[in-house]
Amino acid sequence: MKRTVITVVGKDKVGIIARICTYLADNGINILDISQTIVQEFFNMMMIVDMSKAPKSFEEISDELEQIGKEIGVIIKAQREDIFDKMHRI
Amino acid sequence: MINLYEVIETNKMIEQENLDVRTITLGISLLDCAGPDLSTVNQKIYDKITRIAKDLVSVGNKIQKEYGIPIVNKRIAVTPISLIGASCCRTIDDYVSIAKTLDKAAEDVGVNFIGGFSAIVSKSMTAADELLIRSIPRALAGTNRVCSSVNVGSTRTGIDMNAVKLLGEIILQTAELTKEQDSIGCAKFVVFCNAPDDNPFMAGAFHGISEGDAVINVGVSGPGVVKKALEDVRGADFETLCETIKKTAFKITRVGQLVAQEASKLLNIPFGIVDLSLAPTPAVGDSVAEILQEMGLEYAGAPGTTAALALLNDQVKKGGIMASSFVGGLSGAFIPVSEDQGMIDAVEAGALTLEKLEAMTCVCSVGLDMIAIPGDTKASTISGIIADEMAIGMVNQKTTAVRIIPVFGKNVGDRVEFGGLLGHAPIMPVNKFGCENFINRGGRIPAPVHSFKN
Numbered sequence: 021m022k023r024t025v026i027t028v029v030g031k032d033k034v035g036i037i038a039r040i041c042t043y044l045a046d047n048g049i050n051i052l053d054i055s056q057t058i059v060q061e062f063f064n065m066m067m068i069v070d071m072s073k074a075p076k077s078f079e080e081i082s083d084e085l086e087q088i089g090k091e092i093g094v095i096i097k098a099q100r101e102d103i104f105d106k107m108h109r110i
Numbered sequence: 111m112i113n114l115y116e117v118i119e120t121n122k123m124i125e126q127e128n129l130d131v132r133t134i135t136l137g138i139s140l141l142d143c144a145g146p147d148l149s150t151v152n153q154k155i156y157d158k159i160t161r162i163a164k165d166l167v168s169v170g171n172k173i174q175k176e177y178g179i180p181i182v183n184k185r186i187a188v189t190p191i192s193l194i195g196a197s198c199c200r201t202i203d204d205y206v207s208i209a210k211t212l213d214k215a216a217e218d219v220g221v222n223f224i225g226g227f228s229a230i231v232s233k234s235m236t237a238a239d240e241l242l243i244r245s246i247p248r249a250l251a252g253t254n255r256v257c258s259s260v261n262v263g264s265t266r267t268g269i270d271m272n273a274v275k276l277l278g279e280i281i282l283q284t285a286e287l288t289k290e291q292d293s294i295g296c297a298k299f300v301v302f303c304n305a306p307d308d309n310p311f312m313a314g315a316f317h318g319i320s321e322g323d324a325v326i327n328v329g330v331s332g333p334g335v336v337k338k339a340l341e342d343v344r345g346a347d348f349e350t351l352c353e354t355i356k357k358t359a360f361k362i363t364r365v366g367q368l369v370a371q372e373a374s375k376l377l378n379i380p381f382g383i384v385d386l387s388l389a390p391t392p393a394v395g396d397s398v399a400e401i402l403q404e405m406g407l408e409y410a411g412a413p414g415t416t417a418a419l420a421l422l423n424d425q426v427k428k429g430g431i432m433a434s435s436f437v438g439g440l441s442g443a444f445i446p447v448s449e450d451q452g453m454i455d456a457v458e459a460g461a462l463t464l465e466k467l468e469a470m471t472c473v474c475s476v477g478l479d480m481i482a483i484p485g486d487t488k489a490s491t492i493s494g495i496i497a498d499e500m501a502i503g504m505v506n507q508k509t510t511a512v513r514i515i516p517v518f519g520k521n522v523g524d525r526v527e528f529g530g531l532l533g534h535a536p537i538m539p540v541n542k543f544g545c546e547n548f549i550n551r552g553g554r555i556p557a558p559v560h561s562f563k564n
Contacts, residue, residue: 027117055114066114078176097121099178101112106364108116 023052023101024069024078026085030094032063039092040067040085047081048074063094068101120361121178128334128396129362130180131369132389135310136166137317137325137382140189140226148198152211155194159186159215159224162324162379167220169376173369181369182531186216187315187327188226196238202245209249209256216255223298225315227258230305232267234554243273246280250295251287257298257313261305263500265507268557269303274500275549277301278493282516285485289518292526296515297448297480301496303503303510308383309439314476314511325382326374327439330366331389332358334396336422340404351405352425359386359429367434385439386430387475388422390450392533398422398443399452410445410453411462419443420473440509442475448528448535449480457536464495464538472502477510482526482535485518492516494545497555505558 028036037056044051049069056065074081082098089096123129143154163186170184191208199205209227216224227249229239246258260277263269281296288295300314307318310327317325339358343350366384374381390398399410405418423442431437445467447453456462464481471477477499483492496512503510517526520537527534 025112025117027121053111057114064114064118066117068111079172082175097178100176102368103177103179103365104112104117104120106368107120107361108112 022072024071025099025101025104026067026069027097027099028063028065028089028094030063030089032058032061033093036063036092036094037065039088040096043085043088044069047076049081123332123335124179127332127338128391128393129332129365130182131328131366132331133183133185133310133329134166134170134181134369134373135185135187135315135327135329136163136377136379137187137308137321137327138162139317139321139323140194141319144194144197146197148204148207151194151198152207155208155211156215159188159212160218163219163221165377169373172376173372177369179365179369183223184221185310185312185315186219186221186224187310187317188212188224189317189319190228190230191226192229192236192239192242193319195242196236199238199241202241202248205242205245206248206252209245209253213253213256221255223255223257223312225257225259225312226317227256228260228316230261231270231273232261232264234270235273240276243276243280246299247283247287247295250284250298257315259300259302259305259314259316261302262496263303263504265304265504266557269497269500269504269555271497271549271554272552274493274497275552277496278489278491278549281492281514282489285516285518292520292528293485293515293517294528294532297513297528297532299513301500301512303500304508306439306509310385311387311389311440313513321382322380324379326370326377326379327382327385328366328370328373329385329387329389329439330362331387332362333388333390333398333401335362336388337395337397337401337404340401348421352421355422355425356429359426360433363430363433381436383436383438384430384434386426386434386437386441387439388426388443390444390446391531392449392451394451397450397452398445399450399456403452409456409459409461411456411466415466416469416473419445419470423474440475444476444479445470445474446480447538448482448526448533449531450533454533454535457538464540468498468502471499471510472506475509477503478512478514480513480515480532480535482515482517482537483540484521484537485516486521487516487540488544488546490544490546490549491540493549495540497549501555
């Protein structure tokens with residue numbers, strides 16, 4: 021199972037998580053872990069998700085998440101988990 | 111499991127500190143394209159490159175998208191063309207036609223550079239080698255994407271001074287033929303000592319004869335990341351400084367290793383090496399010189415620069431080697447002038463001279479790189495500069511290179527603008543004293559003794 025990390029960075033407001041989770045649920049993407057913090061009024065969130073049952077391609081999901089980010093005024097990125105794992109774990 | 115702070119750190123490196131994979135370079139052997147008929151050879155070369163490299167760009171883009179890491183360049187390196195053309199090229203035009211084939215193939219698969227219009231003449235030149243070298247000015251002037259290199263020496267063989275002499279003239283001819291674009295042809299040509307077979311970086315990339323049929327080599331980058339990490343340890347002692355560089359180099363290289371393995375899997379081409387080099391770009395915050403400044407130097411070139419560069423180079427290797435299963439290429443810190451804003455500033459401030467750069471090349475990868483000099487510099491002087499740099503490589507058992515641009519019609523005080531990754535540079539003064547009688551001797555310098563090191 022290839023896991024994906026979704027990061028959300030932006031100014032904090034109501035409904036960010038709700039909006040993203042709705043999209044993930046609608047697209048068959050399972051959330052394995054969520055953590056979030058506020059750094060200097062900026063909302064930082066990370067989700068580890070499993071996309072293996074999602075009918076859409078990684079590219080489509082990534083583009084659509086980016087678009088949702090634009091609509092709600094935050095930056096959303098989807099990246100394969102390996103890049104973080106490789107960098108921070110031996 | 112990965113935590114939020116680690117994710118934020120990685121993404122900060124990418125978004126704010128210019129961490130990127132500088133190049134995925136696909137090495138392709140053209141040995142099986144050689145033959146007696148030039149047009150058949152050209153056709154075979156075109157067919158093989160476009161067949162093997164057809165998915166290179168799309169795979170590079172896919173990896174970029176999935177991992178969120180920019181992959182700046184997708185490139186191709188081929189077998190030194192002097193070997194491929196040896197049995198079918200009788201004239202300069204013949205070799206130029208192969209250069210044009212490479213250019214067309216590169217354009218059609220969408221890569222920005224193709225390296226390997228090269229000759230390996232560490233002991234002496236064959237007739238084919240010499241013909242290829244003589245065709246370099248026209249090959250580079252008549253193509254956009256072709257890069258050329260000549261290896262004129264090695265620790266095992268010594269230095270072919272006949273080739274060094276010839277290349278002084280060839281560099282001047284290349285400068286003149288591309289004078290309309292600030293002699294940009296010379297920016298696509300490198301002279302080497304101890305050239306590696308698996309270097310993924312241009313302009314010196316070629317697919318050495320020790321390599322297999324096709325291979326993926328990856329060059330990582332990230333001087334901005336190292337600079338940023340060092341900002342957090344300002345004033346700390348050398349142990350802390352070195353540990354910080356080492357750990358940062360490890361992280362950067364792990365990304366390169368991941369990208370190389372992924373590209374290898376998707377293209378079904380074996381993974382060769384990761385090149386650990388810190389490669390700067392003209393962008394602010396992507397500079398090796400700024401790392402040296404962060405270590406405590408007013409400018410690159412100030413006293414202490416050679417020591418600072420030596421430790422940087424060594425720590426990058428120490429950190430990077432553990433991060434990758436195969437390390438190769440040039441692996442170290444690059445110190446090009448025109449491609450590094452901090453180096454340009456140092457030259458303009460009067461802190462950095464050609465002589466200091468030469469000293470710096472004794473302790474880092476590559477050598478005199480992307481240096482613009484007056485267009486009226488004599489061929490013998492250019493040969494003398496090359497000979498000095500080759501001697502450093504030969505004696506110290508390391509790769510050295512010269513990529514020098516005598517800018518046609520320009521002099522000290524003028525500037526050149528190459529654009530893009532090649533950047534811009536002030537014209538640097540060159541020592542005016544002659545070396546004709548030395549260069550004109552001809553023959554070769556013998557290999558150095560491998561014992562009695564001091």
